[in-house]
Amino acid sequence: MRSLPVCADPVPAIYRFLPGAERVGRELPPQPPMLAVAVDADGVGRVGRFAAELERVCTIIDIDHHATEKAFGDLQWVDPEAAATGEMIYRLLDEMKVPLSPEIATCLYTAILTDTGRFCYSNTTPRALRISARLVRAGASPPAIYRELYESRSFSASKLLGLALGRLRQVEDGQVTFSALTQEDFRSSGSSADETEGIIDYLRAVREARAAALFVELPDGAVRVSMRSRGAMDVGEVALHLGGGGHVNAAGCTMSGPMQTAQERVLRALVEALPRE
Secondary structure: OOOOOEOOOOOOHHHOOOOOHHHOEOOOOOOOOOEEEEEOOOOHHHHOOHHHHHHHOOEEEEEEOOOOOOOOOOEEEEOOOOOOHHHHHHHHHHHOOOOOOHHHHHHHHHHHHHHOOOOOOOOOOHHHHHHHHHHHHOOOOHHHHHHHHHOOOOHHHHHHHHHHHHOOEEEOOOOEEEEEEOHHHHHHHOOOHHHHOOHHHHHHOOOOOOEEEEEEEOOOOOEEEEEEEOOOOOHHHHHHHOOOEEOOOEEEEEEOOOHHHHHHHHHHHHHHHOOOO
16 A cells, blocks of 8 residues: 655755655645544644545544644544654554664654754653664664754744844743744745744743743734743643644644734733743
């Protein structure tokens, strides 16, 4: 049986180094497939424009590690204790006795590395580290993967980062930091939407910050919000309340514009969610 990896959005430039990235298509085949497997989709809405088309599929399997009630499909494997869906796929392949090639190991190591915030988030478990060690043994190269993900920013993406940092603001005595990017920023820097990857981590790196938010204006006027936090500050709950989802320390949502209204709603929610000591 032939498999076809698809994604509603293009593979972000930062991940195009991954083996097999060139095989990821943008359209479902004309003939409805017998089986569809949705991976790391926190709710059917996360599969984008494919959501309606999935109804044509005979069987849908949902594999995810998000701790929400948005599981969908005919079969569901949801494990909130997993550090990343990549960890779950490793366990599945191990159970199926599938040999780990360097290509598979590279992809799964990248999934775990990014979902644990470079092994810095609270979801970095002993199991995730043990699995990552096995993936390195199977051929994943930590220095090469790190270099591709975090030390290969394009000139246009670097200019975009500068614009975001130039607008860095804070509220609630610095406990919440935020910035915003507009469509004009993308035009002036010559960057694309997928080059916002990683900017949010710079906002959270401010010493006093317990939470950070990056607001990105979309072509249709909607606003995509990325949120990060430290410790017990739960941005996953904030995002869920606003129609999105994610994890305790990393989450996001998409809101209707204008930008100022979206900022006011999100910042108010973040301030209200700050742990009170």
